Amino acid sequence: MSQTTPLYDRHRDAGAKLVDFGGWQMPLHYGSQIDEHHAVRRQAGVFDVSHMTVLDVGGAGATDFLRELLANDVAKLREAGRGLYSCMLNDAGGVIDDLIVYRTGADSYRVVVNAATRDKDLAWIQGRAKNQAATIRERADAVMLAMQGPRAIELATPLLPLSLRDSVPALKQFRCCEADGWFVARTGYTGEAGLELVIDDQAAALAFWDAAVNGGFQPCGLGARDTLRLEAGLCLYGQDLDEDHTPLVSGLDWTVAWEPADRNFCGRGALTDERQAGPAQKLVGLLLEERGVMRHGQAVKAPAGEGLITSGGFSPTLGRSIALARLPAAAEGDCRVVIRNAERRARIVPPVFVRHGEIQPDLVDH
Numbered sequence: 348m349s350q351t352t353p354l355y356d357r358h359r360d361a362g363a364k365l366v367d368f369g370g371w372q373m374p375l376h377y378g379s380q381i382d383e384h385h386a387v388r389r390q391a392g393v394f395d396v397s398h399m400t401v402l403d404v405g406g407a408g409a410t411d412f413l414r415e416l417l418a419n420d421v422a423k424l425r426e427a428g429r430g431l432y433s434c435m436l437n438d439a440g441g442v443i444d445d446l447i448v449y450r451t452g453a454d455s456y457r458v459v460v461n462a463a464t465r466d467k468d469l470a471w472i473q474g475r476a477k478n479q480a481a482t483i484r485e486r487a488d489a490v491m492l493a494m495q496g497p498r499a500i501e502l503a504t505p506l507l508p509l510s511l512r513d514s515v516p517a518l519k520q521f522r523c524c525e526a527d528g529w530f531v532a533r534t535g536y537t538g539e540a541g542l543e544l545v546i547d548d549q550a551a552a553l554a555f556w557d558a559a560v561n562g563g564f565q566p567c568g569l570g571a572r573d574t575l576r577l578e579a580g581l582c583l584y585g586q587d588l589d590e591d592h593t594p595l596v597s598g599l600d601w602t603v604a605w606e607p608a609d610r611n612f613c614g615r616g617a618l619t620d621e622r623q624a625g626p627a628q629k630l631v632g633l634l635l636e637e638r639g640v641m642r643h644g645q646a647v648k649a650p651a652g653e654g655l656i657t658s659g660g661f662s663p664t665l666g667r668s669i670a671l672a673r674l675p676a677a678a679e680g681d682c683r684v685v686i687r688n689a690e691r692r693a694r695i696v697p698p699v700f701v702r703h704g705e706i707q708p709d710l711v712d713h
Contacts, residue, residue: 352397353490353549354556361566369463371398374568384574384663386565387537388704391496391503393556393564394572398462401486401545402472405455408480413448413456416475418594418612420604424450430521430532433602434594435460435471436614440621441590442597444468445582447534449523457523457530457545459491461584475613486545490552494564495541495575497704502563503542506555507531515542536572538579538702577669578662580632580699586643587630587657587671595621596673598630598698626676628654632698633670634710639686641670641693648690649682651675656684664701665710671698 349372358365363374374395376383386392404413413421419433430449434442444467446460460468469485476483494503504516510526518524523532528547535541546552560566573583580598582588588597595603595618603618604610633656635641641659652675659670674682674695683690699707 350398352395353552354395354397357553357556358395358566363566363568366569368569369398369461369465371462373398374566376568376570377566380568380570380574381663383565383567383571387496387539387567387571387575388664388701389497391494391499391564392567392571393559394493394495394567395556396491396493396543397489399491400460400462400465400468401489401491402458402460402469403451403455403484403486404458404481405452405484406479406481407454409454409456409482412476412479412481413458414610415612416472417446417448418603418614418618420610420612421448421450421456423604424448424456426450427452428523430523430534432521434588434599435468436593436612436618437590438614438617439590440593440595440614440617442584442588442592442594443471443590445584445588445599447532449532451523451525451530459543464584486547488547488549490546490549492544492546492552492556492559493535493537493541494544494559495535495537495539495567497540498563499539499541503559506558506562518542536579536581537575538581538699539575539704574660574663577658577660577671578664578701580671580697582630582671583658592628592673593618593621593626595626596628596630598671600626628673629676629678630657630698631672631674631678632696632700633659633672633682633684633693634665634696634700635668635670635684636681636692636694639684639691640668641684641686646685647672647674647682647693648685649674649678649695650680651677654678662700664704665706669700
């Protein structure tokens with residue numbers, strides 16, 4: 348049976364279309380996915396993301412443990428209040444999950460992983476933590492919200508506890524602060540400015556949701572979350588990322604911290620071999636030049652060879668179909684996408700379509 352978040356009744360009462368997602372009953376939309384998408388691009392939207400898994404990692408060995416566990420290096424987080432994005436790899440360099448880790452103290456971190464991968468993530472993390480001086484605590488009762496859009500920080504700040512109202516507007520990207528059981532980070536999954544909050548007190552979280560909805564935030568569901576992240580070129584685990592592909596062929600080579608050379612993170616050997624040989628594939632953006640909609644799993648034919656669409660759909664901002672695809676490393680220019688047994692012309696472009704409400708310049712004139 349599907350789980351529900353503490354905001355389930357709010358979603359149901361608001362008329363949301365509820366669907367199963369990773370074992371959770373979550374809102375797909377509240378009437379119009381397109382309207383919700385545009386609300387985030389133009390003003391502000393609020394998402395219930397309480398299905399995400401929040402882990403607190405602590406202990407004298409927490410830093411060394413995470414430096415071994417993750418492809419990015421938490422040693423970059425030289426003080427509390429900083430965060431970074433990383434992949435967690437298996438021994439072959441495949442992606443077990445992608446996540447965000449924040450430093451919250453000298454020997455403490457907060458890690459946020461995906462909902463659908465919770466069980467395997469916990470098994471992997473706890474297995475690697477054996478004989479390490481680190482503890483892992485899941486914060487299963489906390490409420491997690493995402494406030495996204497060009498006015499999100501402005502509209503959210505007056506609704507926060509007084510103890511956070513001065514510090515939150517000053518947060519830079521991938522910075523965080525916390526007080527009185529509220530954790531606020533300057534992160535998101537939409538390509539817009541915004542905040543992600545973890546709130547310990549469920550009653551306070553429900554009151555905050557109500558105040559946000561009454562204060563200019565559009566409630567948004569999974570549908571808009573997906574089109575927003577696709578436009579921003581952000582990977583979705585299980586489609587653009589999986590255990591059969593490394594970060595080097597998934598557009599995430601920038602998340603691998605190669606220095607210092609003696610940091611032996613899990614999967615390093617396999618990634619080193621692939622890096623030296625040169626990755627055979629790359630993640631690209633596709634812009635459909637004909638009618639139709641590109642979808643996950645469709646074949647792509649390019650002069651350099653064939654590949655597959657990892658994520659695709661209709662872009663409300665561009666008014667046409669866009670996609671992410673894994674193609675041979677030499678692929679460029681025009682290609683063909685097989686849609687319903689017919690080949691449709693598409694163009695290979697950088698895998699970012701929209702950021703901060705603006706269509707990327709190389710797409711404007713086409």
